[in-house]
Amino acid sequence: EIVLTQSPATLSLSPGERATLSCRASQSISNYLAWYQQKPGQAPRLLIYDASKRATGIPARFSGSGSGTDFTLTISSLEPEDFAVYYCQQRSYWPPMYTFGQGTKLEIK
Amino acid sequence: QLQLQESGPGLVKPSETMTLTCTVSDGSISSNSYYWGWIRQPPGKGLEWIGNIYYTGSIYFNPSLKSRVTISVDTSQNHFSLKLNSVTAADTAVYYCVRGNLLAPGAIASGIYFEDWGQGTLVAVSS
Numbered sequence: 001e002i003v004l005t006q007s008p009a010t011l012s013l014s015p016g017e018r019a020t021l022s023c024r025a026s027q028s029i030s031n032y033l034a035w036y037q038q039k040p041g042q043a044p045r046l047l048i049y050d051a052s053k054r055a056t057g058i059p060a061r062f063s064g065s066g067s068g069t070d071f072t073l074t075i076s077s078l079e080p081e082d083f084a085v086y087y088c089q090q091r092s093y094w095p096p097m098y099t100f101g102q103g104t105k106l107e108i109k
Numbered sequence: 110q111l112q113l114q115e116s117g118p119g120l121v122k123p124s125e126t127m128t129l130t131c132t133v134s135d136g137s138i139s140s141n142s143y144y145w146g147w148i149r150q151p152p153g154k155g156l157e158w159i160g161n162i163y164y165t166g167s168i169y170f171n172p173s174l175k176s177r178v179t180i181s182v183d184t185s186q187n188h189f190s191l192k193l194n195s196v197t198a199a200d201t202a203v204y205y206c207v208r209g210n211l212l213a214p215g216a217i218a219s220g221i222y223f224e225d226w227g228q229g230t231l232v233a234v235s236s
Contacts, residue, residue, distance in 0.1 A: 034222045036156075043205055043226035044156065055224070087156055091221045096169045098158035098223075 002026050004088050006101035012109040019075040021104045023066075023088035031067045032090055038103075039084045047086075048073060075106075083108050111136040113206050113227035120233050126194040127232055131206030133187050139164055141215045146223065147180065147191045149202040152231075157202075161209070162189055163217050196234045203229040 003026040013019055023033065031051040036044035046055040048064035051071055061076040075082055088101040117129035131145070138145065146161035160170040162180045170178050179192040193200060206227040212219035 032221050036223075043229050044223075045226070046222060046224050049222045089156075089222070096161065096218050097171065098161075100156040100158070102155050 001097060002029060002090060002092050002099060004090060004099055004101035006086075006088055006104045008104060009102070010105045010107060012107050013078055014109045015078050015080055017078050019073075019078055019082070019106055021073040021086055021106070023071040023073070023101050025069045025071070025090060028068045029090045033064075033066070033071050034089045035062075035064055035073045036087045036089060037082075037084050038087065044087060078106075080108075082106065111208065111225050113208060113225060115204060115206050115227045115230040117204075117230060117232065119231060120235060121196050121200075122236050123197055123234055124195055126192055127196050127200065127234075129191045129204055129206075129230065129232070130188050131190070131227060133189075133208075136208070138182060138187050138189060139184050142211055144209050144211060144218075144220045145182070145189050146207045146209065148205045148207055148223065148226075149200075150205070150229070151199075151202045159191065159193075159204075161218075161220070163211075165217055167217050169218060198234050201232065201234045203231050205229045 005024045007022045033051045035048040038044040052064045063074045065072050085103045085105050087103050091098045112134040114132045121127045141164050144161050144163050147159040160180050162168045177194050182189045207223040208225040209220040209223045
């Protein structure tokens with residue numbers, strides 16, 4: 001089973017600052033990685049797929065990069081509504097097995 | 110716009126079977142472009158994939174839950190269901206139904222991500 005490890009567990013920043021979140025896979029997953037945002041009491045929302053493609057309606061301040069085992073989600077300039085928990089997710093090829101990272105909580109400093 | 114709505118009991122007793130239904134609105138569950146699944150989240154914890162079902166009826170499960178899980182589709186009602194038997198307190202979670210895009214129409218088991226989510230329903234296991 002491929003394990004995704006996210007860091008840091010908690011990131012404290014102020015609005016307007018740049019956020020960099022990391023996700024590391026225990027083995028290469030090419031670019032098949034997604035990022036989700038979850039706000040309290042809400043379902044997760046797909047932000048990024050295929051490591052770097054923004055999902056429909058996602059603002060340009062969100063960007064993803066990486067391939068193989070190391071991936072990054074960057075929020076260029078934090079807006080108040082960006083403070084949330086972020087999860088990365090991958091799928092193993094066969095049999096299909098979907099796993100998530102443990103999450104990074106982005107909190108207001 | 111597609112809507113997914115989970116429904117089911119909020120409280121289940123230990124050792125019993127939990128059944129949840131996801132009703133799909135403004136989208137056909139018979140489409141060969143999508144797959145349907147369940148993901149859960151224990152209170153204060155992360156996300157765990159439970160399983161997916163495809164328009165052909167093919168199903169793939171998380172191996173850790175496979176022996177206790179059934180997923181089925183009712184195309185006449187445009188909904189799909191999750192049954193989890195022999196529940197324990199460890200099964201207490203918010204359960205989400207999800208939809209994902211297949212990489213190509215008809216390409217069973219090709220989906221990678223979860224594009225659409227229901228609002229989730231909390232199921233507590235307690236006597």
